[in-house]
Amino acid sequence: xxxxxxxELFKVFRKWRxxxxxxxxxxxxxxxxxxxxxEGKNTIDFMTRNIQQSFVFVGNLxxxxxxxxxxxxxxxxxxxxxxxxxxxxxxxGEATAGTYRLMLTRPVTREKFVTAKFIAGVxxxxxxxxxxxxxxxxxxxxxFGVGELLIIxxxxxxxxxxxxVLWRFLGAYGYASLGMTVVASLAYLFSSLVENAIGPIxxxxxxxxxxxxxxxxxxxxxxxxxxxLFTNYISSxxxxxxxxxxxxxxxxSIGILILHIVLFFGATLIIFxxxxxxx
Amino acid sequence: xxxKNEELVIEIRxxxxxxxxxxxxxxxxxxxFRGDVFGFLGPNGAGKSTTIRMxxxxxxxxxxSIKIFGxxxxxxxxxxxxxxxxxxxxxxxxxxxxxxxNLEILGKISGHEISNKRIMEVLELVGLSDRYKSKVKTFxxxxxxxxxxxxxxxxxPDLIILDxxxxxxxxxxxxxxxxxxxxxxxxxxxTVFLSSHILNEVEQVANRMIIxxxxxxxxxxxxxxxxxxxxxxxxxxxxxxxxxxSLISESGWSEKLKGIxxxxxxxxxxxxxxxxxxxxxxxxxxxVYSIVPTRSLEEYFLRITxxxx
Amino acid sequence: MRKVFLIMLICIVEIxxxxxxxxxxxxxxxxxxxxxxxxxxxxxxKVDVDFLKVPDSKAKIYFxxxxxxxxxxxxxxxxxxxxxxxxxxxxxxxxxxxxxxxDVTLNGKKVSVVKVIPVGEQSxxxxxTLWIDPIDxxxxxxxxxxxxxxxxxxxxxxxxxxxxxxxxxxxxxFNIDKLNLPKAFTTDGNTPKKKKRLPxxxxxxxxxxxxxDYKVNKGIPDSVFEESK
Numbered sequence: 001x002x003x004x005x006x007x008e009l010f011k012v013f014r015k016w017r018x019x020x021x022x023x024x025x026x027x028x029x030x031x032x033x034x035x036x037x038x039e040g041k042n043t044i045d046f047m048t049r050n051i052q053q054s055f056v057f058v059g060n061l062x063x064x065x066x067x068x069x070x071x072x073x074x075x076x077x078x079x080x081x082x083x084x085x086x087x088x089x090x091x092x093g094e095a096t097a098g099t100y101r102l103m104l105t106r107p108v109t110r111e112k113f114v115t116a117k118f119i120a121g122v123x124x125x126x127x128x129x130x131x132x133x134x135x136x137x138x139x140x141x142x143x144f145g146v147g148e149l150l151i152i153x154x155x156x157x158x159x160x161x162x163x164x165v166l167w168r169f170l171g172a173y174g175y176a177s178l179g180m181t182v183v184a185s186l187a188y189l190f191s192s193l194v195e196n197a198i199g200p201i202x203x204x205x206x207x208x209x210x211x212x213x214x215x216x217x218x219x220x221x222x223x224x225x226x227x228x229l230f231t232n233y234i235s236s237x238x239x240x241x242x243x244x245x246x247x248x249x250x251x252x253s254i255g256i257l258i259l260h261i262v263l264f265f266g267a268t269l270i271i272f273x274x275x276x277x278x279x
Numbered sequence: 280x281x282x283k284n285e286e287l288v289i290e291i292r293x294x295x296x297x298x299x300x301x302x303x304x305x306x307x308x309x310x311x312f313r314g315d316v317f318g319f320l321g322p323n324g325a326g327k328s329t330t331i332r333m334x335x336x337x338x339x340x341x342x343x344s345i346k347i348f349g350x351x352x353x354x355x356x357x358x359x360x361x362x363x364x365x366x367x368x369x370x371x372x373x374x375x376x377x378x379x380x381n382l383e384i385l386g387k388i389s390g391h392e393i394s395n396k397r398i399m400e401v402l403e404l405v406g407l408s409d410r411y412k413s414k415v416k417t418f419x420x421x422x423x424x425x426x427x428x429x430x431x432x433x434x435x436p437d438l439i440i441l442d443x444x445x446x447x448x449x450x451x452x453x454x455x456x457x458x459x460x461x462x463x464x465x466x467x468x469x470t471v472f473l474s475s476h477i478l479n480e481v482e483q484v485a486n487r488m489i490i491x492x493x494x495x496x497x498x499x500x501x502x503x504x505x506x507x508x509x510x511x512x513x514x515x516x517x518x519x520x521x522x523x524x525s526l527i528s529e530s531g532w533s534e535k536l537k538g539i540x541x542x543x544x545x546x547x548x549x550x551x552x553x554x555x556x557x558x559x560x561x562x563x564x565x566x567v568y569s570i571v572p573t574r575s576l577e578e579y580f581l582r583i584t585x586x587x588x
Numbered sequence: 589m590r591k592v593f594l595i596m597l598i599c600i601v602e603i604x605x606x607x608x609x610x611x612x613x614x615x616x617x618x619x620x621x622x623x624x625x626x627x628x629x630x631x632x633x634k635v636d637v638d639f640l641k642v643p644d645s646k647a648k649i650y651f652x653x654x655x656x657x658x659x660x661x662x663x664x665x666x667x668x669x670x671x672x673x674x675x676x677x678x679x680x681x682x683x684x685x686x687x688x689x690x691d692v693t694l695n696g697k698k699v700s701v702v703k704v705i706p707v708g709e710q711s712x713x714x715x716x717t718l719w720i721d722p723i724d725x726x727x728x729x730x731x732x733x734x735x736x737x738x739x740x741x742x743x744x745x746x747x748x749x750x751x752x753x754x755x756x757x758x759x760x761x762f763n764i765d766k767l768n769l770p771k772a773f774t775t776d777g778n779t780p781k782k783k784k785r786l787p788x789x790x791x792x793x794x795x796x797x798x799x800x801d802y803k804v805n806k807g808i809p810d811s812v813f814e815e816s817k
Contacts, residue, residue, distance in 0.1 A: 007384050014375055051640070053736060054762070056672055058647065059664030098371030102381075102430065105335040105367065107360040107390040148643070148664035161643040162663055243641050277337035 004108065004116035005123075012086060012120050015093075021082035021128050029071055029135040033143055036067050040144075043070075047152055060147030064140025065165050069151055069241070071136045072172060076235045079176075080183040080208050081201075082128060087121045087187035088200030091272070095195040095279045104277055114272045118188055118265055125184045129177040137169065151241055158243055172237040175250075178257045179234035183208065185264035192268045195279050230260045285312040287349065288438055288470045289334070294343035295494075296329050303329040305494040307343070311472055311487075313437075316464045318481030318488030318502065319474040322584040326494040327474045328368055331442045334472070335365050347438065361390035364436035366444060370427030374416030378407055378426055381415055382433055389434035401429040404459070420447040428456070432463075439463060440472045445480060453480070460484045478580045482506060492583045498576065505576055512537060512573050513553050514545050518566035526563050532556060542568075610686035610702045613720045617676045620725035620753050624675075626652040627754060628803040633665055637793030642666060649799075651675065656813045668795055671742060671760040676727055683707040694719050699728055712736060726753045738763050752804050760795040 012018050036043065040062040045052070048061075091114075094100045103113060149160040149168075160168065186207065190200035211231035214222050226232050236253040239246060289311035296304040304326040311317040321327050332338040334345060336356050345352040347359045372381045379398060386393030402408040405425035415423065424447055431439055441460070445453040461484055463469040475481050481488050482502060490498040498505060517523045520542040527533050527544075535552070537545040548556060553570060560567050629649050635642040647661035649672070657673045659665060689701040704716040712734045719729035730742045740762035744755040 003387050007387060010384070011373065011376075014373075016375070051666075054668055055666045056659060056669050057664065057666035058659050058661045059645075061664065097373065098369065099373055101335075101337065101367040101371065102385060103388070104337055105360060105363070105365050106385065106388040107357040108388050109357065150664075156639055156641060158641040159643065159664060159666075164643065274339070276339060277332065 001112055001116060004112055005119050008090075008116045008120035009123060012090075012124055015086075015089075017089065018086055018124065020085060021079075022131055024082055025075075025079075025128065025132050025135055028075075029132070030139055032071055033067060033139055036062065036070075037143065040067075044150070047150060048157070051157060060145060061150045061159075063144045063147035063149075064137055065146060065149040065160075065169070066151075067140045067144065068133075068136035068169060069149060071132070072176065072237065075132070076176070076179075076237075077212070079128070079132070079180060080234075081205055083125050083180050083183045084187040084201045084204040086124050087184035088191045088204060089197040090117045090121050090188055091191040091268075092194055092197040092200055093191075095277075096197060098279055100277045100279060110273050111269060114192070114269055118185070118268070121184050121188055122181050125180045126177045129173055129180060132176075133169070133173045149241075153238070153241060158241070160241070160243070168240045171240040171250075175237040175240065175254070176234075178254060178261075179237065182230055182234065182257050182260045182264070185261045185268070189264045189268045189271075192272045192275070230256065233257055285314065287311070288313050288315070288347065289317075289472060290344075290346040290349075291330075291334075292344045292346075294330065294333065294345060295341045296326075296333060296338060297341045302494050304333070304340075307491065307494070307496055309489055309496070309499075311470060313470055314464065314468055315487050316460060316471045316473060316485045318485030319472060319491070320476070320478060320481050320488055320580070321474075321491040322476055325476075325492045327476075327491065328442060329494075330491075331365070331367055331440060331472075331474060334440060335363070335367060336360070337367070357390070361434075362436050363438045363440060364431035364434065365440040365442070366424075366427040366431050367440075367442050369420075369446070370423040372415040372423065372426060375414060377412050377414055378402065378418070378429075379411040381426070382430055385430050386433055391434045393433060397433065401432050402426075404432065405429045406455075421449065421452050424448055425452075428459070436469075438470045438472065440474075442474045443476065444473070445475070445477075457484050476584065478577055490580060490583075497583070498579070506574060512545055512547050512578075513556075514543050514569075514571045514573060515556065515560070516543050516568040516571075517560060518542070518568065520544070522563075523560060523565045526560070526565065530559070532559065609688040609700075610704075613688065613700055613702055613722060614676065614686055614704075614718070616722070616725045617720055617727055617753075621676050622653070624651075624653070624752050624754065625805045626650075626808045627752070628806070628808060629754070629799045630801045632798040632800070633667060634796045634798075635666065635793070636795070637791065639791055640793070650808055650812050652808050652810075652813065656810070658813045660812075667797065668740065668760045668762065670732065670740060671758060671795060671797060674727075674742070674744065674755065674758065689717075692719070694728055697721055697728065698723075724748075724753070726755075750802070752802065754799065754802055754804070756799050758797040758799070760797070761792075762794070763792050 044061050044066075048057075051057075094103065104110065146162055146165075148162050149165045151158050151160075183204065187200050187204040190203045191197070194200060208231055211229040215226050215229060215232055233253045233256050236250075239250045239253065287310055289309060291307055291309040294304055294307040294309075295302065307326075307330060309317075309319075319327055319330070329338060333340050334347070334352070336352060339353070348362065350359055352359055372378075373384070376384070379402070382398045382401070383393075386398060399408060399411065402411050405428050407422060407425055407429065410418070410422070415426065418426065424444065428441070428444060431441065444460075445456050448456065457480070460471055460473065464471055464484075471484075473481065473485060485502050487500065488502050488505065489496055520539065523544065524539065527536055532546070535546045535548050537547055539545070546552075546556065550572075553572065557567055557570060627650075631647050631649055633645045633647065635644075642664075645661060645663060645665040647659055647665035647667075650656075650658045650660065651673070655673075655675075659667060659672060684707055685705045687703045687705075689703055691698060691700050693699070699719040699721050702718045702720055704718060706713050706716075714733045714735060716730060716732040718727050720726075721728050724746065726744065726746055728744055728746075731739065732741075733739045740760065743759045743761075745757040745759075746753070747756045750756070
């Protein structure tokens with residue numbers, strides 16, 4: 001099994017498309033950093049304009065934490081695309097290339113094959129988030145340093161002590177990884193159904209976009225189905241920035257995400273086990 | 280070669296595969312014995328590839344059973360596939376990896392320890408050792424076909440399943456593959472299951488064969504028997520068909536005459552008789568312009584191939 | 589017309605002595621405070637406002653006469669604008685009219701209540717009430733109504749054994765209308781469900797500042813007050 005995972009990882013990381021995600025984040029995040037060098041003060045003024053009327057404050061609010069938070073917020077819509085780019089290709093890519101015939105005529109069970117590929121996909125997903133974390137936090141650290149984190153959650157302005165922030169980010173990135181793994185497993189499921197990689201990428205993104213739109217429309221009927229849409233839980237990494245932490249809510253969200261992963265992957269497993277390889 | 284008493288390597292019983300309404304393979308029975316080079320012949324679309332995919336567990340049969348090495352294929356899949364090497368249809372590889380890397384990956388999951396030396400050995404065997412570092416996407420179809428054979432042989436399997444291995448090769452390459460198959464069978468005692476849509480190719484290397492069309496078996500048996508001289512027909516083109524006709528009617532050759540069209544006469548005769556007939560005509564003052572042997576099996580095969588087109 | 593003039597005259601006559609007392613009280617406080625040429629103090633800030641979650645913070649305040657003041661902190665610190673500079677001259681630096689009202693007892697101390705009405709358009713404060721301790725010559729409480737930030741109250745607590753009129757604790761209470769926070773960075777709508785405030789309820793809050801380790805009249809270079817950015 002380890003050999004198989006190794007092979008799949010090797011294949012993933014020998015493909016050019018795998019690096020699109022890393023390059024995209026490696027370019028985008030520093031751009032945000034640069035923009036914040038010039039515009040960061042305005043952003044803070046915007047966030048605090050009402051408080052500024054009544055308070056004076058000192059401290060480094062424009063720091064790597066704030067930027068990492070902004071990056072995490074604004075990229076939750078775009079990173080799924082980078083994830084599906086690879087996860088949607090995992091099985092469908094082999095179908096397109098005709099290499100199923102090479103792999104599946106070897107003494108390897110289909111279950112192991114599918115699982116190894118999935119693990120490779122999950123590792124890619126987690127590395128991408130790790131890369132995002134590294135780019136956001138580390139690059140930001142060198143440009144802006146650390147400080148207190150100022151965020152607006154709902155109608156609250158929350159400022160976290162400097163030493164109270166890093167673990168929240170670790171939790172948030174961990175949660176985001178899990179959320180993105182749901183995206184990866186959905187793309188993987190679609191990938192097992194078709195013979196070209198475009199299909200899974202487009203359908204996964206379509207599902208996500210439709211779900212996000214449904215979530216965003218403020219109509220009673222649509223709002224009532226919101227808790228059943230998995231996209232609703234992908235951005236729940238923000239729960240780690242509640243004070244106090246709503247552990248129950250976090251565990252519930254994690255449970256729902258894991259349930260989705262198990263569901264999507266289980267379906268893939270069943271479908272793939274019965275699949276006739278015709279390509 | 281009589282293989283009736285030998286060990287069955289492939290045993291296909293009542294195998295059927297339906298894709299919705301389409302009966303791709305219908306009630307097929309095949310026996311392949313150890314040491315056979317088994318020709319699996321049929322026109323395009325006859326169900327050859329579907330059968331081979333079922334032999335390699337890529338497709339699940341609708342009905343029937345397959346035993347390989349005496350074990351049920353779908354129950355003992357792993358232990359069987361350990362000992363099977365195959366190419367299925369066109370040779371596809373990971374184009375973004377080198378020939379060597381492709382083989383290395385496949386070696387790792389072959390169920391055997393494959394040394395680097397072994398990889399280079401098979402690449403040498405198929406004449407790709409100088410290109411082992413090149414990415415497969417830079418390979419020509421022929422080179423990929425060779426690499427396909429290399430990966431099939433990589434783990435030194437007992438049973439080698441080759442699906443149209445000479446497609447896309449130049450005549451020289453085709454000859455090399457034929458020689459390789461003969462070498463594998465004769466010198467290494469491998470069992471080869473060779474699918475082809477070219478009778479001539481099968482005839483040159485196989486000892487037993489089956490012809491399938493539209494998913495069902497049409498002709499099956501020993502290649503020598505099937506292509507035996509008794510089944511041969513010869514068309515002789517002569518200078519004077521009237522004179523030739525009267526000569527024939529006066530001799531015993533008349534029994535062998537199948538028909539006359541223009542100045543062509545068709546006989547049901549073997550190789551030796553062909554020479555005698557030629558001598559007979561020439562000695563009696565009839566010029567022979569051409570002698571074209573046509574075999575009934577070939578005719579038959581040609582017909583079903585044309586139907587398929 | 590004559591009647592109006594008479595009423596006005598009476599008013600002026602009535603007000604003048606009271607204004608005089610008020611001015612004297614304020615001036616005595618200012619004079620007392622002016623013994624402090626500069627100071628440096630460590631502060632601990634505790635912010636308790638329901639729309640604002642801020643950790644307790646530590647900072648330093650530097651002050652130099654007449655009006656140089658600077659809040660410095662290694663980390664983040666925030667103070668109500670009106671709570672930063674408590675020198676009496678800051679409270680009354682603009683033109684104002686002060687009226688003595690009465691004497692009351694505040695926290696066991698006898699204090700004089702003085703109303704201060706700023707003159708001119710530019711002031712944000714509409715009306716301030718000062719509770720001035722005529723004996724210790726310090727302000728013990730301020731209540732101001734502003735144009736934009738509602739009403740706030742500052743209470744000062746002094747250490748009696750301390751030589752200078754500098755507080756050891758300040759409690760800043762305010763009561764303002766709802767703040768409209770920008771909705772940026774909350775795109776997902778995943779707001780914490782539990783503590784929903786009524787949309788237009790006024791916001792109450794208080795900030796408690798504790799002062800310690802005063803360094804008075806030790807001399808502070810002007811560079812301290814320069815913006816370091």
